Amino acid sequence: MTIPLIQINGLEKTFTTHEGWLGQWHFHQGKLTRRKDSVHALNGINLTINKGETLCIVGETGCGKSTLARTIMGLTSPDSGEIRYLDQRIDHLNNQQRMPFRRRMQMVFQNPYASLNPRMTVYQTLSEPISFHNPKLSQSQIDEKVEVLLESVGISASSSDHYPHEFSGGQRQRISLARALSVDPDFIVADEPLSALDVSVQAQVLNLMMDKQEERNLSYLFITHDLAVVEHFATRVAVMYLGRICELAPRSALFNHPKHPYTRALLSAIPRLDSNTTQAIRLIGEVPTPIEKPIGCVFQARCPYANQRCYDQSPEMITQSDESSVACHAIEEGRL
Incomplete structure (x- = not known):
């Protein structure tokens, strides 16, 4: 059996909020007590990333995508869980111990x-x-290596003595990609690398990343809000909601047969040119906060299929016949 390049098991991360002095105090049972609110950014993340594939992470703002990326890269320490690189645990390493992995794991920032x-x-x-x-x-x-790198990402080698402010946004992102490629990595985390760029430039940078993946057999963890990019670029897709993964599927399975109610709502919002497109699903209900983590399913407050079990018990990921996995009681019980 092939060992995954990256393996994540039970990853948890919580941040303590830092409010003003007055905001830290409240009345509880008639007494003035100090409140310690925590943001539950990651809640039991399980993922594998294979050599040469692109795993895209999608989900709304605040669901934990960037925290997941930074935790994998060692920029944020997890509270619990494991991160393994080729079956070697790396989440507990200090900066010096992690140094050999810095070369093999690189990041392109937003x-x-x-x-x-x-x-x-x-x-x-x-x-x-x-x-x-x-x-x-x-x-x-x-x-020579610098010159080859610049030419490979479409930047003239004669510009090597220029400073970042002398380049456009697209050129800067190409330079960022060249910096990530400079140490010949196996794995690159790209945290919304296209969001600050114009649409035409986005296509250029995306095509460049795909070309480099083919040339070097790179693996990507690609975080984005743009589902059109996901449909074009992904090998597999993980849908996150409030710090959990609610669906994980191959690209074609997810876009052709989405299963989780949240995934269906996301995909229904993609503009389509054909007239047979179903109407966009409008989610109702209160958007939960990561400070008040639900006891059951994280999507319970906005799900039209929720029952009492959804409020009482958190669903586990269940593998489907098309190699997708989904965490939903309604699907498990045949209500959806």
């Missing part, structure tokens, strides 16, 4: 205007990780 150091030229940005991870390379070899 904002190309903030993720590049404004005081470093493009050459410095790319040469620094190359020289750090390859101390035996000569200066001429580093120069």
Whole structure:
């Protein structure tokens, strides 16, 4: 059996809120007590990412997508659970112990205007990780590698002495991708890398990422709000809601036969040109807050199929015949 490149088991992450001094106090049973609210960002995430595939994470703002990405990369420490790289546990490692994995796991951030150091030229940005991870390379070899990297992402090598502010948003994101590729990684986390770009530029950057994946057999964890991008780019899709994964499926299975009520609502909102498109599903009910984690299903308050079991018991992921998995009592009981 092939070992997954990335394996995540039972990942949990909670953040303590930091309110003003007055906001931290409230009356409870007639007494003034200090309130300690916590945001439950990740609630038992289980995922695998295989070599050469693109796993897209979708879900509304605040569902925990970016927290998941940062936790995988070691930028945020999980409260519990495990993260394994080729079956080697890495979530408990300190910065020094994690260093060998820094080369194999890279990240492209959402904002190309903030993720590049404004005081470093493009050459410095790319040469620094190359020289750090390859101390035996000569200066001429580093120069050659920087030139090849820039040309491979569509940036002229003659621009290597320019600073980030001299480039457009699309060019900066190409440079960010070149920086991630500079150490020859196996796995790249892309946290909404297209959201700050114009539509035409988005297509260019997306095609570039697909080309690099084919050339280098890269694996991507790709976070986005754009379902059209997911339909074009994904191998598998994980749908997140309030810190949980409610559906995980191959791309074709998810778009052709969505199962979870939340997934159906998301996909119904995609604009289509054909006249046979079903009407968009409008979710009603109060949107829950991650501070007040529901006892049962996280989607209970907005689900038209919810019954008492949904309020009392959290659903487990159930594998379907089309290789998809879904966490829904209604599907398990045949009510949907």
